[in-house]
Amino acid sequence: MSVTPNPLRSGLEGDRTGDACAVVIFGASGDLTKRKLMPALYNLAISRVLPGSFAVVGVSRKPLANEAFRGEMREGVSTFSRRKPIDGTLWGDFEKGISYAPGEFGDPATYEGLRTHLEAVDKERGTRGNRLFYLAVPPSEFGPILRGLRQAGLVSDSAEGPWTRVVVEKPFGHDLPSARGLNDMIAATFREEQVFRIDHYLGKETVQNLLVFRFANSLFEPLWNREHVDHVQITVAEEIGVEGRGKFYEQTGVTKDIVENHLMQLLCLTAMEPPISLSADAVRDEKVKVLRSLRPMERRVVAENVVRGQYGRGFVRADEVPSYREEPDVAKDSRVDTYVAMKVKVDNWRWGGVPFYIRAGKRMARRVTEIAVTFKQVPHTLFRSPDGGITPNVLAVRVQPDEGIALRFISKEPGQHTILRDVAMDFRYGSSFGSNTPEAYERLLLDAMRGDATLFTRRDEVEEQWAWMDHVFDAWRASGVTPPPVYPSGSWGPEAADDLLAKDGRRWRKP
Amino acid sequence: MIGLSTPPMSSVLSIIEQRLRELWRSEPGQPARSRVCTMNLIVVTGSSDVADHYVTVVDEVTRGTPARAILVSMDPGAAENLLDGDVTAVGGDVATFSERVRLHASGGACARVGSAVEALLVPEIPTTLVWLGRVHVDDPLFIELAEYAERIVLDTDYTSLSSLLSLARWARADLRRPAIADLAWTRIAIWQELCARFFDDPHMREHASTISKLSIDQASETGARLGSEGALLIGWLATRLGWKIERLGGALRFKRPDGGKIVLTLRAIQRREGVAPLALAGIRFESTHDGKLAKGEIVRELASGAAVHAATPDADVLKWKLDVDLPAATEQVVRMGANKGGRLLERVLHRPGPDAALAEAVVIAEELNDDGVVCV
Numbered sequence: 018m019s020v021t022p023n024p025l026r027s028g029l030e031g032d033r034t035g036d037a038c039a040v041v042i043f044g045a046s047g048d049l050t051k052r053k054l055m056p057a058l059y060n061l062a063i064s065r066v067l068p069g070s071f072a073v074v075g076v077s078r079k080p081l082a083n084e085a086f087r088g089e090m091r092e093g094v095s096t097f098s099r100r101k102p103i104d105g106t107l108w109g110d111f112e113k114g115i116s117y118a119p120g121e122f123g124d125p126a127t128y129e130g131l132r133t134h135l136e137a138v139d140k141e142r143g144t145r146g147n148r149l150f151y152l153a154v155p156p157s158e159f160g161p162i163l164r165g166l167r168q169a170g171l172v173s174d175s176a177e178g179p180w181t182r183v184v185v186e187k188p189f190g191h192d193l194p195s196a197r198g199l200n201d202m203i204a205a206t207f208r209e210e211q212v213f214r215i216d217h218y219l220g221k222e223t224v225q226n227l228l229v230f231r232f233a234n235s236l237f238e239p240l241w242n243r244e245h246v247d248h249v250q251i252t253v254a255e256e257i258g259v260e261g262r263g264k265f266y267e268q269t270g271v272t273k274d275i276v277e278n279h280l281m282q283l284l285c286l287t288a289m290e291p292p293i294s295l296s297a298d299a300v301r302d303e304k305v306k307v308l309r310s311l312r313p314m315e316r317r318v319v320a321e322n323v324v325r326g327q328y329g330r331g332f333v334r335a336d337e338v339p340s341y342r343e344e345p346d347v348a349k350d351s352r353v354d355t356y357v358a359m360k361v362k363v364d365n366w367r368w369g370g371v372p373f374y375i376r377a378g379k380r381m382a383r384r385v386t387e388i389a390v391t392f393k394q395v396p397h398t399l400f401r402s403p404d405g406g407i408t409p410n411v412l413a414v415r416v417q418p419d420e421g422i423a424l425r426f427i428s429k430e431p432g433q434h435t436i437l438r439d440v441a442m443d444f445r446y447g448s449s450f451g452s453n454t455p456e457a458y459e460r461l462l463l464d465a466m467r468g469d470a471t472l473f474t475r476r477d478e479v480e481e482q483w484a485w486m487d488h489v490f491d492a493w494r495a496s497g498v499t500p501p502p503v504y505p506s507g508s509w510g511p512e513a514a515d516d517l518l519a520k521d522g523r524r525w526r527k528p
Numbered sequence: 529m530i531g532l533s534t535p536p537m538s539s540v541l542s543i544i545e546q547r548l549r550e551l552w553r554s555e556p557g558q559p560a561r562s563r564v565c566t567m568n569l570i571v572v573t574g575s576s577d578v579a580d581h582y583v584t585v586v587d588e589v590t591r592g593t594p595a596r597a598i599l600v601s602m603d604p605g606a607a608e609n610l611l612d613g614d615v616t617a618v619g620g621d622v623a624t625f626s627e628r629v630r631l632h633a634s635g636g637a638c639a640r641v642g643s644a645v646e647a648l649l650v651p652e653i654p655t656t657l658v659w660l661g662r663v664h665v666d667d668p669l670f671i672e673l674a675e676y677a678e679r680i681v682l683d684t685d686y687t688s689l690s691s692l693l694s695l696a697r698w699a700r701a702d703l704r705r706p707a708i709a710d711l712a713w714t715r716i717a718i719w720q721e722l723c724a725r726f727f728d729d730p731h732m733r734e735h736a737s738t739i740s741k742l743s744i745d746q747a748s749e750t751g752a753r754l755g756s757e758g759a760l761l762i763g764w765l766a767t768r769l770g771w772k773i774e775r776l777g778g779a780l781r782f783k784r785p786d787g788g789k790i791v792l793t794l795r796a797i798q799r800r801e802g803v804a805p806l807a808l809a810g811i812r813f814e815s816t817h818d819g820k821l822a823k824g825e826i827v828r829e830l831a832s833g834a835a836v837h838a839a840t841p842d843a844d845v846l847k848w849k850l851d852v853d854l855p856a857a858t859e860q861v862v863r864m865g866a867n868k869g870g871r872l873l874e875r876v877l878h879r880p881g882p883d884a885a886l887a888e889a890v891v892i893a894e895e896l897n898d899d900g901v902v903c904v
Binding site for chain 2: 037140
């Protein structure tokens with residue numbers, strides 16, 4: 018069907034609303050729905066970007082009536098929404114579109130019932146047969162759900178008419194074969210254009226701003242290469258431990274939980290070439306090129322380029338905290354990593370010879386995620402500084418908390434003598450634009466409703482990430498996975514991580 | 529608070545600059561003060577009273593958007609040539625967010641206001657000029673201040689559509705001139721969004737070109753003129769949908785591109801306390817395509833926002849409804865958002881600069897205005 022554009026949208030500024038649709042959440046009684054998804058949808062309603070024809074259908078094993086489910090969701094929104102208190106009038110309208118369809122994911126009757134339920138929703142809410150299936154469930158549940166949807170005829174494969182899309186949460190596998198298996202399973206039901214793999218880091222304002230910052234300012238891009246950049250440090254540090262997820266962490270570790278997805282995505286956005294446009298595929302094509310440019314970590318070099326660690330007891334924000342091995346559901350002799358640092362090389366024209374030092378850890382001194390680009394020293398020092406040298410310029414992009422960008426440079430202290438001092442030019446989102454920025458899930462859910470996949474991970478990205486990471490896991494397996502060195506909670510990681518940079522004559526930042 | 533009235537004029541500015549520096553100076557032993565400044569905000573008013581009233585609006589905006597705000601008031605008819613000023617830190621008990629400078633010129637000093645403002649602008653950041661009053665594009669002060677501005681904001685609810693029209697023409701004449709924004713236009717953004725929503729569904733798309741009835745409700749007495757909000761919304765619909773104005777016996781009518789006529793009805797709805805005079809209160813349309821009748825309406829529940837915690841009366845509820853060949857009409861409830869003072873100006877500041885739709889809509893809006901269209 019050829020459709021003319023809506024004439025009233027022409028030149029209209031502001032956010033376009035999502036398409037008329039029903040969002041169907043599998044795992045609706047879980048924490049993610051209550052803490053993130055429903056508050057995000059409610060905030061989209063408050064922001065007036067939900068379409069008039071909209072519905073949310075929760076699917077889960079838990080037997081619940083519509084009213085009880087709505088009550089649970091209201092409680093979740095009241096507690097976790099960034100806007101408080103809840104607006105009774107708007108919630109009243111929003112909840113009219115919320116309903117619940119209980120059922121076992123492996124039972125075909127669940128999907129027959131869901132189809133009837135959605136047909137009724139279409140009639141009542143005008144959702145026109147458009148469906149956004151959100152799989153807020155572990156990957157082990159993907160198979161039965163996808164099969165059930167397909168067999169019940171709930172997936173439209175047509176590029177025209179009502180659309181069907183699926184959003185899947187990480188982890189996207191635990192190694193390359195499992196990621197391929199998962200992708201194959203999804204591909205058996207959905208075309209790649211219908212698949213939205215969520216990495217909530219990509220929904221963060223600062224991460225999106227990285228593209229704007231790099232490609233809308235002529236100042237930085239000429240310096241963004243091996244001629245001017247000495248090295249790049251990317252840090253994802255958390256203060257929290259495994260927070261009751263010991264069982265999950267014993268299966269994953271920080272490398273699979275953080276590095277393989279969030280950190281690799283930050284690295285891609287930092288290192289990628291300018292895309293030809295901001296279309297989903299143009300941006301993702303460039304990210305894939307970065308992943309393909311990563312120098313493979315061969316077994317013999319893993320030990321000298323990768324440092325693992327596991328948190329011991331210590332103090333975080335003045336509270337004494339237990340070691341990882343003392344956490345519930347964690348083996349007393351666990352060899353799982355809660356910290357990892359790597360020296361990564363990007364073998365392409367722009368970055369040849371520039372090391373990317375990346376690290377992620379739990380129970381670190383401070384919660385911070387940042388990308389820090391350290392520029393080369395001046396070629397000749399004219400000034401004598403009391404500490405014997407001039408520190409290099411650093412451009413730090415803070416993803417969280419206090420999202421912003423800071424540039425460190427050298428200035429003269431006022432006075433008769435030439436005394437050099439580091440000063441920082443600091444741009445903070447909260448200070449400049451107010452602090453009520455949307456949550457990552459709001460942006461990502463709206464994009465999925467609009468069919469814009471730019472901030473979602475494509476199949477080949479996921480598989481390239483795993484392909485590179487598998488070299489590291491392979492080396493660890495081959496060497497028998499020795500116990501990782503223990504670092505005190507509340508520190509910046511094990512000493513070996515400092516040595517990783519010290520041997521290159523560099524130091525980790527303490528952001 | 530300082531008050532200055534010392535000639536020569538430059539000494540007034542020197543003292544203001546000194547006071548501005550002092551706002552950010554740290555005392556020995558005290559923590560260093562850091563400063564963020566994202567824009568210059570110049571507000572020009574005709575009188576001190578209006579400037580006094582606008583201080584709260586400016587402070588509300590600059591608490592969220594760090595800025596140097598310069599409020600100018602003038603009394604050109606005064607006998608004495610005087611330039612007064614004061615400087616205030618805008619912020620809370622422990623932090624300063626912005627600077628507010630008040631300038632009042634009287635008599636011959638009014639001619640020097642442009643020069644004074646220029647001296648006080650923070651360089652390298654965007655400048656917005658808010659002109660509260662009738663705009664004359666040949667006014668030397670306007671010309672001088674517009675030179676520094678990237679954006680000029682006025683409010684046709686309180687000036688006139690002809691001011692906006694002449695300003696839009698002036699801006700169009702030279703691409704280097706600043707972008708024009710209107711607070712009344714920003715107030716109707718939510719109405720535009722909801723109107724567009726009627727035709728987002730591909731099945732509704734053709735109905736947009738077959739609208740046969742359009743009704744606008746306005747919060748006013750019967751017989752009141754059509755306000756800026758209503759006039760701009762009709763102007764916007766007409767330009768987006770390709771409607772042409774035609775007259776029959778002096779009466780204004782709209783004609784669709786396919787030759788069909790649009791019956792336009794303007795209704796007065798009793799205004800409630802807290803709702804601005806001539807505010808838009810509702811819109812309804814009817815269209816028929818392929819034999820299917822579509823009816824859409826957006827109704828403002830006047831003063832419903834006053835009942836909501838932390839909202840202003842203008843944060844009223846809008847009820848959106850579309851009834852077209854479905855078992856049930858599609859309905860949605862949204863809140864307009866606080867339209868008062870600071871929040872509205874803040875929204876204007878965050879909108880994209882040049883707005884071609886405004887420039888087009890105002891032409892038709894002014895024709896409605898010229899025709900003396902009234903609500904019944």
